Amino acid sequence: MSHSLFSLAFGIGTQNRAGQWLEVFYAQPLLHPAGELTEAVANIIGYSGGNQAITITNAQAAVLAAACKPLNAEQSALLTRLAESHRPLVVTLLETDTALCSTPEAYLKLHLLSHRLVKPHALNLSGIFPLLPNVAxxxxxxxxxxxxxxxxxxxxxxxxxxxxxxxxKFPKMTDYVVPTGVRLADSARIRLGAYVGEGTTVMHEGFINFNAGTEGPNMIEGRVSAGVFVGKGSDLGGGCSTMGTLSGGGNIVISVGQGCLIGANAGIGIPLGDRNTVEAGLYVTAGTKVNLLDERNQLVQVVKARELANQPDLLFRRNSQTGAVECKTHKTAIELNAALHSHN
CATH class of the missing domain: 3.30.60.70 (Trimeric LpxA-like enzymes)
Incomplete structure (x- = not known):
């Protein structure tokens, strides 16, 4: 057996009366654990390879604790505590990052995200919804x-x-993981599986879905949907402020560059480059037709918004007279972007 694992974690969880897993808590999940640790665990629980979630007894947890002590003191200490548990215990081993097969596997990958061990859309989460039971x-x-x-x-x-x-199907993140260096005004609005970077502030109406998040430092006042990853804010205090909706999902990754501002009730369906501003109330989808203006507000051409994805220093706005979506670039956009940030 190969002793190389993608992830390993010792968990304690909840089962229903039929013995089906409802949720699993992993206090210290490991990414790419040492081969010696993997081998020691495999020999005790009978692991022979593949992605498996193996239920263990308290006695097995105690044996694992002793075996792991010279290899990983932190995991050994955790197993010593787990050996005293009155709740079901499980060892979840992922040989590869492939489609999910069990509820403990699904919870392990959500923990990897919220522990900041991997970033959004870096994991294969195929099949996650049927494996997460809808529970109270x-x-x-x-x-x-x-x-x-x-x-x-x-x-x-x-x-x-x-x-x-x-x-x-998803619990709130802070019942499982509380990342360092964050402010969360309403923790119920952040799901397990969210990646909340150091220095991030999520205000009361902010929401971060699973497989989404912020690199930090950032100010989040709106919705960060699955598949969205917000880049670092500027060093001059603004961070990336989102008051609208950032929508991703499926195989789409919506990234937001540094120093961006997405206004109240605004939203995006394209990745933004650094220092972009989206006017309040404006939703920019990939197919939105955009009037590209020069520094004198003269129309240069009409493009679809997807053609402006990842470009820096853009200001998206709606013309109040014609209703057309406009985009200003270069020096003018930079100046307007800075002015809007100073008033935010």
Whole structure:
């Protein structure tokens, strides 16, 4: 067996009464773990290769802790704690970054993103939705929806309240990972699988989906959809401020360059280069026809917005008289961009 793994993690999670996984928490996932550690783990749990999620007992966790101690002290300490667990334990081993096959595998890849071990769209997440059960996220953890009414009654009979925070496939990131150096005004608006870079501030109406995020430092006041990755902001305090919608998804990656401003209720469907500004209320899709203006506001040509993707120093706006989408470039755009940032 090859001792090279893409990822390895020891997890503790929740199963329903039928023994099906609802969620898994990985405190210290590893990317490209050392071969010696992989070999030691494989020998104890009977791993023979491929992508597998192997349920282990408390006794096996204790044996793993002892075997890992000379190889990785942090993982050994984690396994020592897991050996005391009253909840199900699992070892998830990914030999390759291929399509997902189980709920523990799906949760491991979401953890890799939120732990900043990989960036959005760097992982194969094919098949993730059927593998993430729709569950009730409650004050007592994840609960299978078919079991929720009975659990609510049990709580009431004990004089307790079982609070349901959401019903969704994805939990909030901060119940699993709290990245360093961030400010999150409403953590419920950031899903597990979001990449939130150092220095990022997400305001109350900000939202970051899974497989999306910010490199940081950034100010997020709008929606960052799956497939979008916002680049670093400028060093002069603005960061990249998003108050509108950044839409990606599928095989599309929408990147946002440094020092950009996307105004309130605005949105993009194309990657932006550095120091771009999109006027408030304007949604620029790949097929949007754009009047390209010169420094004297004279029409140069009409292009589709996709032709302006990744270009720096652009100002996108809508003509208030004609309704046409316009784009100014070069010196004028730079000056207007700087002026808008100074008032933001």
């Amino acid at each position: 996220w409650t004050s007592q953890g994840a609960i299978d929806l078919s079991e929720l009414p009975e659990r609510q009654l049990e709580a009431r009979l004990k004089g307790e309240l079982l609070e349901v925070f959401s019903v969704d």
